[in-house]
Amino acid sequence: MxxxxxxxxxxxxxxxxxxxxxxxxxxxxxxxxxxxxxxxxxxxxxxxxxxxxxxxxxxxxxxxxxxxxQTETACERIIACVHPPEKTEEELLLLVDLGVLVKDVKIEHPVYGDLTASIMVSNRKEALRFFERIHETNAAYLSELTGGVHLHTISAKDEETLNEAEQVLKEAGLLLE
CATH class of the missing domain: 1.10.10.10 (Winged helix-like DNA-binding domain superfamily/Winged helix DNA-binding domain)
Structure with missing residues (x-):
């Protein structure tokens, strides 16, 4: 041995x-x-x-x-969203189903200031694993600290996909306007 x-x-x-x-x-x-x-x-x-x-x-x-x-995607933007916690899964799945990488979630906390957490999900399997971990750990979403208001950094292969992502979120009532 x-x-x-x-x-x-x-x-x-x-x-x-x-x-x-x-x-x-x-x-x-x-x-x-x-x-x-x-x-x-x-x-x-x-x-x-x-x-x-x-x-x-x-x-x-x-x-x-x-x-x-992870720098294969060419275009990136920050979007503002607002929704209750039970709409988080819908939001994330709408984005990844379009081929969008959701890099992070950001909130503005009244005491700590800007808080950012990495998400880094780009497909349905990763998104479902993310939600599974949330449920297993009984963790809260950051957006729960701000009444559902939050930002995401998203990226995709082109501006057209990012525009489509924003439109889909708007139609679902998840985009902050």
């Missing part, structure tokens, strides 16, 4: 960067921990250090992504 040589922290962080840069999908902390042979908490610390060093890593509801790999 051969024993694996234990990696140093720097070696492990170099591997983490390599894995994230070469993967097209988000990698969860648990997946990275298993690959590296360490706990998920060690991975969280490693990712924090890598981010502090300026590496463009983002934690999303689906896992960690290296942002330079």
């Amino acid at each position: 051969t024993e694996k040589k234990k990696r140093t922290g720097e070696e492990r962080r170099t591997l983490l960067l390599d894995w994230l840069q070469n993967e097209k999908r988000p990698l969860t902390g648990s997946e990275l921990a298993e690959k590296a042979g360490v706990s998920r908490q060690v991975i969280v610390g490693d990712i924090t250090l890598l981010k502090a060093r300026g590496n463009p890593i983002m934690a999303t509801s689906q896992g960690y992504i290296y942002l330079e790999k």
